[in-house]
Amino acid sequence: MDKFLTKNKVKDRSKCAVNVSAKNRARSMPQVLHEDDGILFCSICNVSIDHTCKSTIDNHLKSKSHLKRKHEIDSEQSTKKSLASGSAAKQSRVEVITDWIKACTVADIPLEKSDNPALREFFHKHVKNGGAIPQSSQLRDSYFSDVYENERTLVKQKTGHHC
Numbered sequence: 001m002d003k004f005l006t007k008n009k010v011k012d013r014s015k016c017a018v019n020v021s022a023k024n025r026a027r028s029m030p031q032v033l034h035e036d037d038g039i040l041f042c043s044i045c046n047v048s049i050d051h052t053c054k055s056t057i058d059n060h061l062k063s064k065s066h067l068k069r070k071h072e073i074d075s076e077q078s079t080k081k082s083l084a085s086g087s088a089a090k091q092s093r094v095e096v097i098t099d100w101i102k103a104c105t106v107a108d109i110p111l112e113k114s115d116n117p118a119l120r121e122f123f124h125k126h127v128k129n130g131g132a133i134p135q136s137s138q139l140r141d142s143y144f145s146d147v148y149e150n151e152r153t154l155v156k157q158k159t160g161h162h163c
């Protein structure tokens, strides 16, 4: 038993190196560690770590609190990414809908024609994001007033009328 303990102690001490600077430790793992004023920090948790023992650093990187924080940051970044691409996709869907309403209005096509099966098939097959064009009732309820307001503002700007 005594032998075992001594062995362990020696092993631990060999991992500690007083002559290694915090800067060097930080340089070995630049994604997670950084050095400030001679003190080693975990960039993810923003806590100081004793840099002389490699095992202390390893233990921190394996600790629950560190892994939890790391997981939080990872999922935050992926949420941001999917939100950004999601909003771009939504914008192009809204664009095809509002442009369709504009075209109908200008060409005197009743919005009800959007429900025509042949036209819907054409949208799906040949129009990019055409599947996003909803039934006429939803077009009127959700989009028509927006398009109408936008057009009215444009007309007002063009003609210089203020009413």
Ligand SMILES: [Zn+2]
Residues within 6 Å of the ligand: 042, 043, 044, 045, 046, 060, 061, 065, 066
């Ligand atoms: Zn950490």
